[in-house]
Amino acid sequence: MRAKKAKEYIFSDLLGMEAYCKSHYAEYYSKSNFSCNVTQLTKGELLTSSICAPINDVHLELFKSNQTLLYEEDANQSSVAFCWINDPNQVSESNTIIGGHKMRELSIAGFNRLNKTGGNTWDIVGANTVLCCMSLKWDKLKEQIDKMNAYNAYARLEECIGIDSEAPSSSQLKVLFDKHFQHGVRCSQSFYDLAIATLEDSPESENLFTVRSDKTDLIEDLVKLLHEDRPGLPPLTIAQITQYLNSDSKSLRESCQASFDMSILQLIKSIRLEQVKKSYLNPHVPKGLRKFTMKQNALYYGFNNWNSFERLYFQTFSESPEESIDKAGAISVLVSDLLRQRK
Numbered sequence: 001m002r003a004k005k006a007k008e009y010i011f012s013d014l015l016g017m018e019a020y021c022k023s024h025y026a027e028y029y030s031k032s033n034f035s036c037n038v039t040q041l042t043k044g045e046l047l048t049s050s051i052c053a054p055i056n057d058v059h060l061e062l063f064k065s066n067q068t069l070l071y072e073e074d075a076n077q078s079s080v081a082f083c084w085i086n087d088p089n090q091v092s093e094s095n096t097i098i099g100g101h102k103m104r105e106l107s108i109a110g111f112n113r114l115n116k117t118g119g120n121t122w123d124i125v126g127a128n129t130v131l132c133c134m135s136l137k138w139d140k141l142k143e144q145i146d147k148m149n150a151y152n153a154y155a156r157l158e159e160c161i162g163i164d165s166e167a168p169s170s171s172q173l174k175v176l177f178d179k180h181f182q183h184g185v186r187c188s189q190s191f192y193d194l195a196i197a198t199l200e201d202s203p204e205s206e207n208l209f210t211v212r213s214d215k216t217d218l219i220e221d222l223v224k225l226l227h228e229d230r231p232g233l234p235p236l237t238i239a240q241i242t243q244y245l246n247s248d249s250k251s252l253r254e255s256c257q258a259s260f261d262m263s264i265l266q267l268i269k270s271i272r273l274e275q276v277k278k279s280y281l282n283p284h285v286p287k288g289l290r291k292f293t294m295k296q297n298a299l300y301y302g303f304n305n306w307n308s309f310e311r312l313y314f315q316t317f318s319e320s321p322e323e324s325i326d327k328a329g330a331i332s333v334l335v336s337d338l339l340r341q342r343k
Contacts, residue, residue, distance in 0.1 A: 006051055006052065006053035006181065007051070007052050007053075008049060008050070008051045008052075009049070009050045009051075009052070010047065010048065010049050010050075011046075011047075011048045011050075012045075012046055012047055012327075013046065013277075013281055013327075013328075014038045014039070014040060014046065014069075014274065014277075014278070015277075015278045015281045015282070016281075017038060017048060017050075018036055018037065018038055020050075021034070021036050022034055022035060022036065024052070034073070034074055034076065035073065035074050036071060036072065036073035036074070037071075037072040037073070037227045038069055038070065038071055038072075038274075039069065039070040039072075039270055039271050039274040040067050040068075040069060040270070040274060040316070040317070041067070041068045041069065041070050041124070041260070041262070041270050042067045042068040042127055043067075043315060043316050043317075043318075044066070044067060044317075044318055045066075045317070045318045045319075046065070046066065046067050046317070047065070047066045048063070048064065048065040048066070048069075049062075049063070049064050049065075050062070050063050051063075051181070053180060053181055053184075055180070055185065055186075055187075055188045056188045057136070057137050057140055057188050057192075058134065058135070058136060058137075058188040058191045058192075059079075059133075059134070059135040060133070060134055060135075060177065060180060060181070061132075061133040061134075061135075062086075062130060062131070062132060062133075062181060063125065063130075063131045063133060064128065064129065064130050064131070065125060065127060065128075065129075066127060066128060067127050068095065068124065068125065068126050068127045069124070069125045070122065070123075070124055070223070070260075070270075070271075071121075071122060071123040071124075071125065072120055072121075072122050072223045072224060072227050073120065073121055073122075073123075074120060074121075075120060075121050077138060078137065078138055079135045079136060079137055079138055080110075080111045080135070080136050080138050080141055080157065080195075081110035081111060081133060081134070081135050081136075082108055082109075082110055082111055082133075082134045082135075082136070082173075082195055082198075083098045083103075083108065083109055083110040083123075083131060083132065083133050083134075084103070084107060084108045084109075084131075084132050084174060085103050085104075085105070085107065085129055085130065085131060085132070086130045086131075086132045086174070086178070087129055087130045094126045094129050095124060095126040095261065096123075096124060096125055096126040096129050096131065097123065097124040097259065098110045098123050098162060099121050099122070099123060099161050099162060099216075100122075100161045100162070100210065100212075100216035100219065100220070100259075101161045101162025101163075101210045102210075103162075104164055106164040106165055106166060106170070107162055107163070107164050108162065108163055108164075108165055108170060108173075108198060109161060109162025109163070109210075110123075110133070110162070111156070111157055111160070111199075120220060120223065120224040121220065122219065122220055122223040122224075124259075124260065132174070132177055134173075134177060134191060134195070136191065136192060136195060140192065141192055141195070141196070144192050144193070144196055145196055148196060148200075150196050150199070150200045152199065152200045152201075153196050153199035153200045156199040156200075156209075157199065159211050159212070160209050160210065160211055161209075161210040161211065161212060161216060162209065162210050163198075163199075163208060163209040163210075164208045164209065165198055165201065165208070166208075167197070167198055167201035169194050169197035169198045169200075169201055170194075170198045170201075172194050173191070173194040173195060173198055176190055176191065176194060177191075215255050215258075218245060218247060218251065218252065218255050219255055219256070219259050221245050222241070222245060222252070222255075222256070222264075225241060225244055225245065226241075226267070226268060226271050227271065234302065235268075235272065235301060235302035238264060238265065238268075241264070252264060269312075270316075272301040272302055272303070273301075273312065273313065273316055273317075275301050276297055276298050276301050276303070276309075276313070276321075277313075277317060277324055279297045279300075280294070280297070280321055280324040280325045280328065281324060281325075281328040282328075283328065287325060287326075287328070290325050290328070291322065291325055294321050294322075294325070298321075
């Protein structure tokens with residue numbers, strides 16, 4: 001028996017988590033740039049756990065957060081992600097959405113990032129949901145697809161946001177993933193073979209997979225727009241957002257409510273609150289200056305009344321702006337080595 005290590009990263013703020021994601025991706029895909037924005041959508045103190053156990057050409061991760069999180073990140077041509085939920089007791093109640101696909105017990109999603117060159121993708125990870133993530137290198141996956149003449153797999157990657165698969169290959173993929181985190185797997189090839197087989201095995205009815213639509217594109221564009229910085233300009237109004245997206249207020253309102261279970265105004269407020277908090281945590285700005293500009297930063301993101309903002313900030317993050325700034329100097333990530341026994 002010999003021990004193999006997996007690393008667990010524990011974060012108490014999303015700025016630190018974003019920095020880790022960017023550096024980790026750059027390390028794994030040496031020629032790729034990556035950026036992401038993460039927003040806390042539910043109220044309370046934050047604690048996230050990410051257990052990473054990569055092997056050759058495959059990145060594997062178990063992620064969990066005690067708060068519901070919204071991800072906005074770059075699409076890319078370097079990797080293809082496959083994500084599913086490993087929590088049979090809660091999956092029917094989960095509000096997790098990956099790339100626009102509502103996650104259920106049999107769902108696998110995330111691979112639609114590939115055909116969004118120059119665009120973005122978005123995910124919602126529900127509170128206390130265990131999310132399994134597998135990232136395969138696109139060059140190697142494409143080579144395997146070509147060798148196997150797996151034309152259905154190509155079609156799924158091009159057309160689908162996610163699938164609900166009862167195929168044996170899908171179950172085998174999840175079993176292999178669990179085995180790796182329990183004991184370690186020496187060879188990465190099986191992950192590629194089973195991923196292709198899962199894509200190749202077409203669902204028998206159309207309601208088992210989700211394709212791209214005007215609604216999914218609208219939400220992608222909305223999430224990207226709300227995260228864009230506007231130096232020297234006031235935050236966008238709902239009327240301006242509707243105009244920018246070439247949409248009508250009714251469609252935007254209904255799509256937002258269906259995807260996030262909140263109004264567009266609530267979504268805007270959540271994202272702007274998170275942006276203010278990250279400005280308070282910025283390690284590149286001296287602590288004294290961050291305290292001196294507290295009110296200006298809140299005003300920059302559209303919070304005109306300081307007293308109302310302080311109350312809302314505390315209700316959301318269970319700490320005051322001053323406490324966020326004071327905590328910023330402390331270590332926000334804990335890294336531990338998890339020992340796994342492998343025969």
